[in-house]
Amino acid sequence: MTGAGRSPARDSGPLLLGVRHHGPGSARAVRAALDAARPAVVLVEGPPEADALIPLAADPDLRPPVALLAHAVDEPGRSAFWPLAEFSPEWVAIRWALEHGTPARFIDLPATHTLAWQEREEREEREEPPADGSGPTDGPRPTDGPGATDGEQVRVDPLAALAEAAGYDDPERWWEDVVEHRGPGEQDPFAPFAAVADAMAALREGSGTGGHARDAVREAHMRLRLRDARKEFGDAVAVVCGAWHVPALRERTTVTADRALLRGLPRTRADLTWVPWTHRRLARAGGYGAGIDSPGWYGHLFRTPDRPVERWLTKVAGLLREEDRIVSSAHVIEAVRLAETLAAMRGRPLPGLGETTDAVRAVMCDGSDVPLALVHDRLVVGDVLGEVPESAPAVPLQRDLARQQRSLRLRPEAPERDLELDLRGDTDAGRSRLLHRLRLLGVGWGEPARSRGSTGTFRETWRLRWEPELSVRVAEAGVWGTTVLAAARARAEADATAAGTLAEVTALAEQCLLAGLPDALPVVMRALADRAALDTDVGHLAQALPALVRSLRYGDVRGTDTGALAGVAAGLAERIFVGLPPACAGLDADAAQEMRGHVDAVHTAVALLVETPSAPSSAGHGDLRARWRSVLRNLSARDTAPGVVRGRAVRLLLDEGELAAGEAARLMGLALSPGTPPADAAAWIEGFVGGGGGLLLVHDERLLGLVDAWLTAVAPEGFTDVLPLLRRTFSAYEPGVRRTLGELVRRGPGGTDGPAGQASGTPGFAADPDPVRADAVLPVLRLLLGPDAGRHHETTDDNRLAGVGS
Template sequence: MVAGAEEGGRAWPGEGPLLLGVRHHGPGSARAVRAALGAARPRVVLIEGPPEADALIPLAADEDMRPPVALLAHAVDEPGRSAFWPLAEFSPEWVAIRWALEHDVPAHFIDLPATHTLAWGRDGEEEPPQGDEPEEGDKPEEEGAAANGGGAVPVDVRVDPLAVLAETAGYDDPERWWEDVVEHRGPGDGDPFAPFTALEEAMGALRETYGSGGHDRDLVREAYMRLQMRDAQRRFGDGIAVVCGAWHVPALRHRTTVAADKALLKGLPKVKTDMTWVPWTYRRLSRRSGYGAGIDSPGWYGHLFRVPDRPVERWLTKVAGLLRQEDRLVSSAHVIEAVRLAGTLATMRGRPLAGLSETTDAVRAVMCDGSDVPLALVHDRLVVGDVLGEVPAAAPAVPLQRDLDRIQRRLRLKPEAAERELELDLRKDTDAERSRLLHRLRLLGVAWGEPAASRGSTGTFRETWRLRWEPELAVRIAEAGVWGTTVLGAATAKAESDAVAARGLADVTALAERCLLADLPDALPTVMRILADRAALDADVAHLAQALPALVRSLRYGDVRGTDTAALTEIAAGLAERIFVGLPPACAALDTDAADEMRRHVDAVHGSVGLLDDVAAPAHGDLRVRWHAVLGVLARRDTVPGVIRGRAVRLLLDGGELAQDEAARLMGLVLSPGTPPADAAAWIEGFVGGGSGGGMLLVHDERLLGLVDAWLTGVPAEAFTDVLPLLRRTFSAYEAGVRRTLGELVRRGPGQPGSAAATGSGIPGFAADLDGARADAVMPVVRLLLGLGSIGVEPDTDNDLVGVAR
């Protein structure tokens, strides 16, 4: 009997210790555990979990501790080897810890120590799944061996005990069965020990049939827990209560010898470990996020645990509030009707109370008009949820984590479970520091933020980040702690190590860019030295062309971030000169795939030369002029693949270095009957394909369109099917309006009324000369659109638009 009757406790009707078999993360189990502990008043509470965490139990009473949280254990010498023990406010283990702290009762973890758990997987041992070690108590991984020496039936598949019990009870859904039997029990429903007695009996029958699952780790864990129970009994008598997975209860109740249990523990591998509390999220409790031992609906379970009464009505009210925030018309009448429908569905399905499936069906029918689109929002925001726990500052942490916490508080960057966008203006000191922090963390492998495309601005002074804190980042921080005790020091050391270990020139250039973004001045000398060495030794033009854009992008940071990029400029200019010399011979005799790749390199180099010429001149001459000369060579050399020649012509035309008549002449030569159709099609793709805006070029210059049209209609039938896929790829990338305009022009034919050739201008629909009267008619509207006021109104003096006349 569990002691405590003299203190107002109620006698435990069974023999031996009070074993409270639970389902992890179950609000019904949590309420039942709280009621049973309150009735029995044990002298000590033993909980399934790593014993190294005993020293962390008092932190659960800290006012800054807010679940969901998790115990994190990681190997000291190998931080990436880690395991989590998540706990939510509705977890029975968390309820047991809080009850023990509130009643000044000792609490201890009794599962296999993390020093052995983390050592599994080394030296050919079986690798334990990360994070699910404490969760498998109610779901064994395999079946086969007996838990208590009985003759179990060997099986080769994993057995879900809840599924077996649900099927036995006539349910096709284990979640529904568990809700009906456990979760919908009220706090004062009958004997507080009855649920555990019934569950122990059911699990005992299952263990007799299926055994322990044939998994040595299960047997070892249960042997260790039995030893810990014996030790507690010697110290506290029978006044002990054990909170563990229901699957383990029959094995813990089974009597074995001390020698037999110690024999199972002999020779276990060990590894030195550290342990702490870390924040956890509802999303990581869900199976949807890949956490194998989680639950489907942590948000719903949290609601069931928190509300004192009328859970369905309160839940549907919460759903209505969320839908109203998303501008959906949901009234109180919808809530009333949804409550009625959920109750009716529960009655028709023979359930004691409406559960998640009934409320979901009611929300879909009444509040979402039968659509699953708003229902998906309800599932994501409420059924799963974005709750992120908090741990107190007193929790143990590596020095790097301490420094990160200090920086986060100073920069007002609070970790959040929900994804959010952060717009940064790098001209502001605080935003610039935030950017440097996020870039340093990315360099360390702590992907708290991911860069995103900025909306409404293309300036280099603006950055957009998508931030989302995941619990696994605590492990990444522990791993990064080997590089230093501060974020700046660790990022610097990591960058220097990555530079030495980099295999290719592009890797070093990308690292140099990241160092400039992260503002790591101490790492730049090492990175620049290795970059210069690699650039001098690398003779592959493709590698040089791949590396140049990253270097040139980095040159912009000297303006916004105040970074000295003089050394980087010299290296980039040197790379550009080597590309100018080596590109024409490197473009000869390329197959189709290699030609496409080289064409992309040509585009990248072309976009980089303009900016590089502005910062590198006059020390390196006029790089832009020299690059145009290289393009001229590529455009006229027959040994260069057509896709590269066409792109070179197009780049020269766009840059004003090639007259339209000359471009038309080159196109006419390529599209002559003497050129193989496949080569001509490749030239066309290079000239007007990809993201070059070639469709608008053909719209505005009907001479070029006429050449393409005449060539295409003259392609022999036997060659047409070969060139058609290439042409389709070229023209299908155009916008629908461009394709429609080109079709109209081709239908009318060059020189017909309405065409550019007929009007005498280069643009369809426009006359040769400006019509002043028609232009003056639109000026008032243009002035209003530009914020300059209408006729007779003074323009906005604050408007800094250049080139707009009154």
């Protein structure tokens, strides 16, 4: 070491800087110690395979939080992360080394062993023998540190033990008091590390590895790397690692003993790169998180060494003002005073996050936790997303995805946001195809959401949120191809071949159209035709038809050739028409409800199919709508069909105008006759009046009278059986509809309420429309629709919506 590095507070030999991972106080102390010591090499806890990635940390386009990602070459889904924030001591040490031209190296257990250990542990959890036939072994397991993996249980928390020894019940508060609140330049720069090292040594004397069984192996590898560095640079070596490991690195062991611990470790080929990370992920203790409760607060402490409380509360006030809360500078002043008073009363050197939070709640939030939750989400945790330069190693699929994200102006962002797409535009259509292709590959960057405005098929709404794990999903999807298009096509073809049910293949066909994968459709269509020919279950066919018809509509709006799909859809419809009536015989209550859902789905699908331009002509396949209506008539009169299905068939025919109201009343009267069991009659009513919001009974008093007369005639012993069915049916109606029905029943059949009620038989409705009042609406409609409103009734639904929007 140079003269500047010698201090009474530390021994001669390597400079061991024991830190708390992701601690801003530790990060500042590391920089101060390195400035004072000026080492010839800096060793950092991390996978040695990432040494070649260290120079990228000097790239201005590499902005933390970031993480080192290691994934198995043969199985990209098997991965491990080493997250680093701007306030992580390891990141500060790497940046210091790059700024001063000093070599920096990682010394932790190689990722090749870490990933192989994961595989072995998962296999042992499944009680599967290793591939080589040997039995499972109880090897050590690495736990703490940035690269800790799932399933690890830390039995001794060093911070908690030291905090308890100091009389603190909160390890975070103890750490803030003794480390984070140390100002820059205080005391000897090496003193805090010497004190923490002595404390850890005393702790490890009584607990050994503290339940961290893998640490023995990790620390053996660290000592070997440290010996190599000392041979090359002498004692001018600085080591930045978790404070828990410092006593082990001080320990005098032989090279032979350390190598013996590393002998026989499992291996797997691994690739490493930098990937973006988020503050929200740092705040998660499980999964790929780091267990930092307040990364936003820690980042503020690291960036703001002077007057951190005042600047923090000013930031909080700005956020609350953006949310239209009245917060003035006087509120900030009072909050600062309250935080300082609370710190003094609690015996703390400076206000911490607890004191500032209490002050914000009392002064700026009027005691409410609702705005305080916003402060915690936006500031204490935050949505900071790191960035990685293009020069970072990446699989070809990742590079193609980044290129498309730039060309489509669709940046990955950590906060969740909704994206509205108009598929008539080239850019939005490209965005839609990209998001659908990624979903097909298992990269869930976006999820479809319900559109708040137009319901036309040219509109799509997506809920986007980029999570760090998606980088693993992209690497994993790289086995399917080097571009998003090629990978999605290969994945679709493979899924079609492996699909086990007809519904899976039809859903895949829909995905192919949404994702713009026409080259994959031939394979999907062959699989679809094969499974449709072999599947005789009407329920499966009924589930498959709606997806195919939706695909036809999507293909129409995207300009995709869907002729093959139209033919298959028509063939499925024909098979459903033939097989549905026999399939409705002998069903129990649950199966009858399921069949009713199939009838509704097929009814909607047939209506869309015959209105689709690419649908088959009537000459080739007959009139599908007429055929379907014939099936419904058959079901309505079929005694072997469940009541809920018969009632539903009658209702659909009535809505289509194929059944007169008098005929519907006659069929209802037959279904509700005294000879019909009450439970069957209630099921018929559920099928007939279920759905539609109950407006049918509001507007047709004759049908309501039939239901009322039947219900009042049900015997008391049968009433308890039908009541649950009726409550399930009528509880789905809007409160206003239920009130109207109740008023109509109270007045009784033919009840009147003024001239309108006398004329129509239904309160509030006249017998005939009033043309004078109707004409008064026309000027407003012309103003809304424009001068060419007359031509809109001839367009499709999508074009009509487009005309209104323009």
